[in-house]
Amino acid sequence: MSSKSAKVIRFAGSAVAVEHEGERAARIVDFLFRHAGPEINHDIPADITYRLVPGEEPDNMVLYREEMLLDAGTSEADLAERLLGSVCHDLADKSRGGLLFHSAALILKNNKGLVLPGGIAAGKTTLAFWLAMKGSNYLTDEMVFVADGADAFQAFGRPLNLKEPARLALEKYFNFEQKAGQCLRASRSTLISPELLGSGASTKETPISLIVFPGYREAGDSDLKPLTKAQAGLALMECLVNARNLPDHGLSEILRLVKMVPAFQLRYSHFDQLGKHLETLLRILT
Amino acid sequence: MNKPRRKSDYRLEEIDGELLLYHPGRTEILYCNPTASAIWHLCDGNWTAEEIISLLRSTYPEAEETIAAEVEEALDLFLKHGAIEFV
Numbered sequence: 001m002s003s004k005s006a007k008v009i010r011f012a013g014s015a016v017a018v019e020h021e022g023e024r025a026a027r028i029v030d031f032l033f034r035h036a037g038p039e040i041n042h043d044i045p046a047d048i049t050y051r052l053v054p055g056e057e058p059d060n061m062v063l064y065r066e067e068m069l070l071d072a073g074t075s076e077a078d079l080a081e082r083l084l085g086s087v088c089h090d091l092a093d094k095s096r097g098g099l100l101f102h103s104a105a106l107i108l109k110n111n112k113g114l115v116l117p118g119g120i121a122a123g124k125t126t127l128a129f130w131l132a133m134k135g136s137n138y139l140t141d142e143m144v145f146v147a148d149g150a151d152a153f154q155a156f157g158r159p160l161n162l163k164e165p166a167r168l169a170l171e172k173y174f175n176f177e178q179k180a181g182q183c184l185r186a187s188r189s190t191l192i193s194p195e196l197l198g199s200g201a202s203t204k205e206t207p208i209s210l211i212v213f214p215g216y217r218e219a220g221d222s223d224l225k226p227l228t229k230a231q232a233g234l235a236l237m238e239c240l241v242n243a244r245n246l247p248d249h250g251l252s253e254i255l256r257l258v259k260m261v262p263a264f265q266l267r268y269s270h271f272d273q274l275g276k277h278l279e280t281l282l283r284i285l286t
Numbered sequence: 287m288n289k290p291r292r293k294s295d296y297r298l299e300e301i302d303g304e305l306l307l308y309h310p311g312r313t314e315i316l317y318c319n320p321t322a323s324a325i326w327h328l329c330d331g332n333w334t335a336e337e338i339i340s341l342l343r344s345t346y347p348e349a350e351e352t353i354a355a356e357v358e359e360a361l362d363l364f365l366k367h368g369a370i371e372f373v
Contacts, residue, residue: 230304234317243313248297251308251315255299 009036009087010044011156012145012242013097016090017046018083025052025061028080031184033087035157035194048090050083065090077186084158084191088142091156095242098147099250099257102239104128105144105155105206106198107137112209112285115144115153117239123216123268126166129197130271133173134278137198139206143241148253151260152205159184159191169271209285211236211263222273224280225265229255232263290338290361290370291331307369316367321349322360331373335361 006019007029020029029052051064055072063071063079071082092100103117104124114136118124125141132138139155146153167176167190176183182193213227213235227235236254243249262284268274296316299306305318305326318326321342328338335357342353349356364370 228304229301230299230306230317233299233301233306234315237315248308248310249313251297251299251306255301255306259301 007033008046009033009091011036011091012095012100012143012154013044014091014094015044015046016087017049018087019049019051019053021051021053022061024076025054028052028076028083028184031191031193032080032084032159047094050087052079052083075186077184077191080184080191081161081186081189084161088156088158092143092241094245095145096245098145098150099236099240099246099253100242101144101146101236102142102241103144104141105139105153106131107139107206108209108282108285109135110282110285113153113206114210114212114281115208116212116214117144117236118214119239121216123214125160125162126170126216127214127266127268127274129160129162129166129170129192130173130274131278132160132197133170134275138194139198146208146253146257149256150205152207154205157194159193160197161189161191163189173271208257208261210281211258211261212281213239213263213265215265215267217267217269220267220269222266222268222270222277224277225267227263227265229258229263232258235263235265287372288334289331289373290329290333290335290364291373292326292329292364292370293368296369307367309367309369314367316363316369318360321346321353321356322363325357325360326364329361329364329370 004021006017008015008017018029020026049066053062055062059074061079063083065086071079101117103115105115106128108114116124116127128138128141140157141160143156144153179196182196184191233254240250266277297308297310303320305323307316325338339354339357343350
């Protein structure tokens with residue numbers, strides 16, 4: 001007999017449902033979304049429904065988005081990565097009621113909330129991972145929401161999605177083989193449980209103390225540069241994923257944010273360069 | 287037709303001497319450092335580019351060597367984004 005269940009994932013004024021059938025599907029959904037809520041916005045109905053169900057072939061699973069076949073296969077990790085990416089995309093697409101940034105977030109050792117906004121390949125996931133290895137509490141590597149008028153952020157708690165080249169660079173900080181039971185290794189990346197990266201992620205609100213825009217580059221010196229409020233505003237606009245759903249594309253709220261929170265740009269090419277900058281940031285925040 | 291003039295469909299946000307120019311109809315925002323902000327304010331249809339350069343040189347003599355390039359760059363940026371027109 002196969003068990004059927006559903007989880008509604010609510011975040012940033014948006015919701016999707018994931019129906020699942022069987023133990024393997026339940027395990028995937030729990031691994032991906034057990035940190036994602038539903039602590040906030042529990043009255044929002046789901047806009048989109050996913051289904052992760054056993055396929056006809058042995059060990060096969062099939063993933064649907066509404067009635068459309070999204071993926072199928074035997075690899076739990078690949079299906080998990082696909083489901084996670086697609087759910088995040090849908091949550092962002094319908095997000096309203098505040099600013100939704102493409103951003104990582106952590107709570108630093110001194111309990112200050114740090115957000116790391118950045119586009120693809122900016123280095124926010126690897127920097128978040130490194131900071132977690134140095135004692136910070138990982139919250140998210142993908143989405144941060146600041147509700148209208150708020151001075152705190154909500155993080156979309158999810159497994160950290162480390163791309164394969166970054167995994168190689170981080171092996172000296174983390175024993176992936178030993179922790180394999182709490183990771184899912186997909187073809188192109190590894191999903192790492194938040195439990196391994198701090199005391200556990202939360203969607204509860206965290207005061208925003210600092211904004212750092214990571215800028216990974218392949219070679220060169222590192223630098224940590226304070227940004228003016230206008231520079232920070234521009235950079236945040238570039239990381240805003242729900243602008244089209246907001247009045248004045250979110251500009252007024254972004255200006256409110258940059259007047260409230262200091263912002264820096266951190267360029268780096270190697271993790272060994274980061275220790276001194278972390279110390280500087282912690283000093284700024286004390 | 288050689289005097290730059292700001293178009294009225296940009297919203298201006300001034301923060302600590304710098305500007306963000308936001309176009310409500312597009313998802314587009316321009317950042318202006320203090321020099322570009324000064325240039326923007328001078329784009330009122332009364333000054334040619336040469337006159338703007340001359341005015342800024344007399345105001346910021348320490349930056350005399352770079353002013354011409356900065357004015358050219360800023361006007362190019364404004365024009366490229368449709369933020370100014372020449373009258």
